[in-house]
Amino acid sequence: MNVPDINSIIPLIAAGFYALLLIVALVRHSHHAKAMRWFLVLLVASLAWEFSIFFAPHVLYPNLPLKVLLANTAVLTMTTAVYLDWQLRQRWVILGAAAILSVIIIDLLAANILIPEIATLNLPSITYGNLISYLTWFGISGLLLIRSWRTYQQTHFPWHANRLLYWSISLCVFFIGEILLFITIPALIIVGQILRYVGLVSMSYAIFSFRIFDVRTRSRRAFAFLLINTISALPFVGALLLSLRISEALTSPIPISIFLAIIATLVIFFYQPFRTAVEKLTYHYIIGESFNTSQVVRNYSQAISRTLDVQQLSLLIIGTLSELLETNRGALMLFTKLEDGRYEINPIPGMGKISRTIIKLPEKSLFVETLTAQRQPMLQYDIDYNPEFSSFRDETKQWLREHAMEAFVPICAGDEITALIAIGPKNSSVPYQPSELELTQILADQTVVALQNARLFSELGDQNEHIRDLNRDLVDQNERLEIMDRVKSDFITIASHELRTPLTQVKGYTDILAAMNEENALTREQTREIVGHVNRATVQLESLITAMLDASQLDVDGMQLTFVKTRLDTVLKLSVEPLIQAMRERRITLTLNGIEDLPQILADFKRLVQSFTNIIGNAVKYTPDHGDITINAQLIPSQIEEEEFLEIVFMDSGIGIDPKFT
Template identity: 35%
Template sequence: MDSVFNASIAISSGLYACLLIYIQIKRRQLRIGRLWLSALLLLAALTDLLLIPLFDTYHLPFTSGFGISALVIGILGVYGYLILKEIRADDSSLSRVWLALSTIWLVAFLISGISGSTVGSGNWIVEAIQHPNVSALIFIGGFFVGSVILLGTALWSFYTASLPEIANRVLFWSVNCFTMLFGCFLLVSGTTLLILLGVITLLLGCTGVIYGSVTYQVIDIRNAFNRAIRTTLLVGLTAVMVFVALYITNGFNIPHTLEGILLLVVIAVVAATLYVPIRKLVELIINPIFRRNQIDAAFVTRQYSQQISLSVELDTLIGTIINTLNKMMRVRRSGLILVNDTGEGKVELQPMQGSFAELNNLSGVLYKKSPLYQQFATAQAPVSQFEIEYSPKYQTMLKVERDFFQSLHTSAYAPIIVEGDLTGILVCGSKLNDSPFYPHDLALLATLANQTGVALRNARLVSDLRKLNDDTARLNNGLASANQQMGKLDAVKTDFVTIASHELRTPLAQLRGYTDIMDALNESGMLDTEKTSGMIDNMRKATERMEELIAAMLDVSQLDVNAMDLRFASTTIETVVRMAVEPLTDAIKQRKLTLSARGLKGLPPIEADLQRLVQAFRNVVVNAIKFTPDKGRIEVTASLHTPETHNEPPSIMVAITDTGVGISSENIDLIFQKFFRGYDPSLHSTGTYKFMGAGPGLGLTIAKGVIEGHGGTVWAESPGHDEENFLGSTFYILLPLKSPDTVRRVAMDQKNLLN
């Protein structure tokens, strides 16, 4: 037994040396730190080396247990750090806490065992229970707590894994963790046979650690378990048949003669004949259990092809793809991603809403230099989400690409290639039984994607054609609307010529008339100072009227080219309204109108061009005067406007309400356009403040331009136009407290001129 033990230890130590060399060769593929792996293997090898001389000399001496136990704690400390870094990569603090706890455990054990420790000796566990020993209790307690932490964390990570492949990897580490813990416990059991078993178990565990750190896609634990059970059942059946045959043979006491040999042959043939149908019967029973999730690729391909061939609309095709894939591939969700080449070295990925209803307008990009694009477009091969996240091949992917595929919460992708171009991606979510996507599953998905290509191209052509028809119809409607608008604008220009000629002819006629009168009076010698003063005053009024009209036209021309300069200074809404209304007092009295103002006092100051803003408010009030009948009411109210969003600046809302004729719904958006008139210009009558006696139709246009130049907005609301019931209207003006940075500031221009 001693020689077998020593030989086993020597072989184990040699294998650890081979593993050390192997991780040096595979250092670029390691997912776990090479130094930590080397430390684990060195500690395990040192444990083996300590066993050889001690066993040969003392035949498993009691004094060797303390050193072996300390090394076991070191092995578990390093191993726990490695496994926690692997299965909880998103939480590095847990592995650091484990390292600290295992260090405390080791130090406490060493201190308590300096004076003597029974850990690792024969029957030390029984002695620790009957006669408690501090070092033994520390070892047992630490081992128990550590086992709970490692296995508990592994099970929790398995439960919360986002992908079946990740869950399988965590399950692999769970099995490996149990193997390592079991091997370490056997090493300190104090029994020769158990120690030998512990050496072998620990070697298997360390080999599993190296395997898991080198490869990202480990063996499928659940599938291997199912295969093991199935094989065990079949081996058991075979053993039973052989046993029955041997038992029958033994009962006949068959002699070693020719007849006996013939009888053995008959028994063997009968046993074999019975074995074949019995085995088939057993396989018929157990195969549906262990292979119930296998997919018939030929059946799925045929059904899928038949279903998608019936769809010509893109939306219908998407629905067919989703329903068929969910049913045939037995997945929880599936979908389609359209690929559009932007011509900028990248493609745009657009998940179809029928596939990913919960993703609101999600889109992504995939650069043509990306390894994933090369996998799709060049290799024309499928890929799993697990490979995207874990395979070294895709580690160079950009974060924006990786984040897009992670946000889909799916498991497998297959490219849809049409005439050599990547036009779409077929997507599958996790399986109903939470098993991973095996290579044959990905191959089947790729086959379905190839069949989708032609159907997708035809559906997109139909969709593009329908979109083109809709766009054409929309353009036709827009063109008709534009033609109608152009007709209105042409009519407006004609109206302006009529109105402007009327407006200009009146003061010109006055000027010419008074000039002729003055000339006639001068020739007759009847021109005196009083008459001259009166005629000059009338001529001045006519000139001022012409000047106002020309100034309004100039203001509008400045608004057209965004050339209106504004001089900003601090003022108040109360001042603006007062200065706008004061010159209109006589006109309001003549028309017997009532004008009131509320809420103007106490409002915060604003930054504004006082002259221009007064002009804008006056134009709005004058508009109210013109279209409000005699004895009507005009009310001006102001209040501090509460911003609806954080990005909206604080502002003041001013409402100018009248009891006039109102505005029709078809004209509500046109009243701020140049030269617009809400009634027949042939009925035009000159008069700045007369009821329905409007001017050239520029006042509201200028008001809108000035207010928008201050960063504000102006709009009108009215229930309708009625010249008998007077429905009235309200003009709202929203002004920010501070002027925007984008406006033209004359002060800045003057400073530049001075420089």
């Protein structure tokens, strides 16, 4: 069979395999429906491409297989964008359509025009249309590979990154196969078809299965297996070569047999220790050290049994896991069942910067029910891609994703979940292995009693702190009551004194009026003067009683206020006016600063005048003669909102206020 016959049969055979894969894809169920639809389109496009290669000699349209191949690449680009959940996926559709349309137009305009530079090099003739098609294919394929690889490098979760790495490797195998198909050598064409098909099969596996095997760990184990067997075979090879050399040098058969027996005995004797040493070194530097589970559990149990603080317990748990699993992030998440049946989750940081945001989950939360039922670690990858967890609440998914943890290990007491051990990704970005997750679950089971004791101790401490706060409040309340009693006594004393003064005046003037009336010694002028004194005393008495009533209304929040636009300079002038005569008589200097610059405010004008009059009057009363009273007013900006506050400070040179009343 000649080369043209082979080249014509290969596309039909490949089309049969693509048809078989298409049937399997139609039968199988995928958790990623959108990616599955685009993958089916890709398989149909691959079938069309194989048939275009087969019928190319009979089709008049130039370079038809290349155009169908570009369509395949465009569909693969969209499949990748949907599977990897890229944003703005429409850009890739527009890019692919524009590239294919441009190539078709160039083909129609310059279908059979050869490139002269290539024709002079005795290479296969290439037209401008072919060159543009190849360059377009390389451009789209290169962009797709670069974007996939960058997405892989930007992903912090190991299992998420493993998914991207697997898809990137599948793309590389797929595109390498297509590159080999460009070469007109039958052997390379067959290899190219196989690689392209293997790439599609691996993509179908990724789309069908939400969990993909650990690519990096499998690769390391395969490399370690080859390395161990290669190095372990060296003693046999060396012994064989040595035996051949010695057998050539010796002529007697008896010494040769004895020597070969000695060499075989030595090789057998030292082979097993040698292989064991090679395995230990290889697994230490390539796979990583294993741990002694029983020793780890024993040391861990002894450490947590002495811890009675939840925060310290969190530090101890995450610190232990950090040493074993090489992670630098983790937290202990406490579950509290509320009275309404909901669960409250409170993160207790153990290592790294952890959000302390508390979330409340419903009683029938799928997240809680799954952890309680399975009692196995749950990966963030499962939460994002496992179809069984697709009904998780968006709020729960977002809260878990914000903590950037790789695994959540439940701590259950009986049928109730009490806490989670949340651990972040490894520093090496390698996914957690089943043995490591099993160890974390064993440690979580060992934590149940210690966590219960720590929470009880913490609750007891909170209760004691609450009791201490109550005691402090009682002491403060008693002090306030004592101060109020003293203030009340002082108020009664002062009020009695203030009331006695006008009453004494009224009593004295009425006695004078009665005595002079009996003696018929009253004149009209004297009567007017005595009545004036009595009126002033009654006005003062009325003012004191009004002030006492106002004070009682303040105590019961019964005072009615009327707010109007008020200027503080007017208020202060009216407040000072009744006290000007007293300040002149006692030579007291009053200074007002910044009053004119104040804006209008909403206030009860009457009550404000009354309040300022009382404050200034108190300052006049307790300021010695020739003293000073200063009133400063200014605007103060707010530190929280874009508002301004008025500050009015009354200062005098008197004895001041007792600090315990301030």
